[in-house]
């Protein structure tokens with residue numbers, strides 16, 4: 073047992089912290105206000121190799137581990153939740169499924185540019201009538217000659233407005249018991265019949281691009297099917313298991329940012345003749361916040377470590393996601409409370425953390441779905 | 453081109469500094485590459501990329517400095533050398549550091565040596581010039597621009613806010629001032645490659661130096677924090693009276709005129 077980070081992990085933490093403090097934090101307020109996706113920041117994130125952390129060098133990555141990747145998500149998320157979400161989605165949902173399940177040819181063609189930071193990709197699973205119940209997918213793919221023809225609609229897809237490639241799930245047939253077979257398809261965003269719009273007016277993570285995708289007779293070559301045609305459902309469950317680690321890391325980053333602001337403010341704000349940090353009611357809040365952040369971070373690292381060790385991590389990544397995101401919501405809420413009336417004002421930024429944190433209890437599996445995953449792992 | 457960078461690990465003066473037993477408390481302090489040395493590393497990498505050659509980063513310090521050296525390697529330096537004096541030197545000063553560095557550098561045929569203008573901890577700005585003196589090569593401090601063509605070097609240096617252009621030749625030692633460049637972040641591939649780059653560790657013995665040879669020439673009498681900043685005062689009343697009061701205060705209270 074060893075709780076210390078390796079030299080590389082420490083260096084990555086310092087570098088990303090430095091980068092996020094200087095290049096993202098100063099614009100976070102404006103990105104939220106204008107709901108602007110910071111393309112220029114993503115260009116730099118790509119140049120620094122951050123989009124390639126958990127992928128091997130043969131695909132242009134840096135061969136880092138999941139822990140290093142989680143550290144990077146935490147630090148970016150600490151500066152800006154929306155940028156953090158788009159970063160996490162680009163790696164965990166955009167690139168990872170192609171890396172896990174793609175053929176060598178698909179990896180060379182679709183994965184390499186993503187890992188090198190030259191392009192972004194998205195993962196389109198959710199539909200207007202299929203959210204938590206992703207098995208209820210209505211989008212269909214029909215094989216016609218050498219091409220699949222895809223029709224359907226996807227909603228709230230992160231980064232799709234800036235993506236070069238989409239991984240889209242669709243029903244491609246029925247198994248012998250008459251159940252829908254779901255497969256995943258790689259769809260370049262310049263394919264005719266694809267309409268991507270980004271009109272959502274979101275509560276939080278407003279720097280993140282969220283888009284609707286409509287597919288009308290979208291034709292892709294037969295070889296664009298991703299992985300096992302019959303195991304699309306299992307594949308996205310595995311993809312989401314990994315993604316949950318990054319959402320949990322993002323929650324830790326947001327909570328850390330809120331906590332640091334609250335701690336500092338509580339030492340400066342004087343009421344009844346002393347800094348409010350000296351009132352037990354406030355000191356205890358801060359104690360709970362600090363403790364819960366540390367616990368959540370440890371769970372994130374453990375889930376990431378299990379994944380790196382190629383051990384089962386479904387339950388642990390659900391623990392991490394569930395605890396960290398609910399912790400982040402509590403912590404950001406208390407940070408506003410400690411700021412009193414000032415905390416309610418946008419200028420003080422803590423209210424943004426709360427709005428950003430709320431999404432984390434919904435995206436990549438709601439808190440209820442995490443409890444479902446865990447209870448199933450327990451054999452319930 | 454054979455390029456050497458002099459790098460110091462120092463505490464981050466933007467973090468809170470505390471004293472205990474007349475010494476700076478190292479527990480809880482954040483340690484970084486001296487910011488001026490970061491400009492030096494960046495400049496060295498740029499010169500190498502333009503003219504070819506190799507960048508070696510050298511530090512005099514202890515085991516802990518390995519982290520800062522690895523960071524310089526991750527930025528793009530080729531080799532690093534840690535001269536570990538932990539067991540040999542208790543109270544070194546600028547003389548100690550310069551003597552050790554020059555002994556190390558004397559047979560290295562360095563074309564260009566770049567250091568920081570000052571270290572933000574001690575702030576003496578002496579190590580660079582002392583090393584150049586001991587190596588008997590020219591030096592220019594606080595540079596903001598460096599242009600090299602063959603053996604000819606053109607340097608712009610900051611002189612108290614004004615600038616001065618100097619032409620000279622290699623071999624040369626320069627010290628970097630803010631504005632020389634914008635240091636890069638170490639990239640992810642850079643960080644992963646850094647662990648495979650050579651990092652040599654030397655001790656005084658390896659340089660044929662005895663403890664006496666590097667004994668400090670100065671003695672630290674006392675270390676203390678600057679006085680706490682008092683709250684400001686806003687003068688009131690008629691403008692002419694305020695001016696009168698201000699000049700009075702500057703004379704009697706602040707004693708600056």
Ligand SMILES: Cc1cc2nc3c(=O)[nH]c(=O)nc-3n(C[C@H](O)[C@H](O)[C@H](O)COP(=O)(O)OP(=O)(O)OC[C@H]3O[C@@H](n4cnc5c(N)ncnc54)[C@H](O)[C@@H]3O)c2cc1C
Pocket residue numbers: 161165194195196197198202203204205227228229230231274277282431434435436437438439440441444
């Ligand atoms: C900003 C943003 C970005 C997103 N990015 C992506 C993306 O990149 N790709 C993608 O595919 N999707 C994305 N999504 C969609 C997201 O994954 C879904 O919103 C999420 O899975 C929940 O689905 P839903 O919204 O349809 O809610 P529903 O599934 O309708 O859930 C509504 C409520 O019912 C509860 N519920 C549902 N089923 C059960 C059950 N069996 N037991 C108990 N409670 C249950 C839920 O927990 C929730 O509280 C994004 C969403 C947002 C808001």
Ligand SMILES: Cc1cc2nc3c(=O)[nH]c(=O)nc-3n(C[C@H](O)[C@H](O)[C@H](O)COP(=O)(O)OP(=O)(O)OC[C@H]3O[C@@H](n4cnc5c(N)ncnc54)[C@H](O)[C@@H]3O)c2cc1C
Pocket residue numbers: 341343344348351352353354409410411412413414416
């Ligand atoms: C939208 C809005 C509308 C408002 N409208 C009005 C209005 O119409 N009229 C008006 O007069 N005011 C108004 N206010 C101000 C509001 O009443 C104050 O924000 C509120 O009383 C808290 O004061 P504060 O913001 O200065 O926080 P602080 O008093 O600084 O409190 C900061 C934190 O410290 C805690 N704290 C303070 N003292 C103690 C203690 N002794 N022990 C334990 N904890 C302590 C607080 O509970 C809080 O968590 C408004 C505020 C807002 C945001």
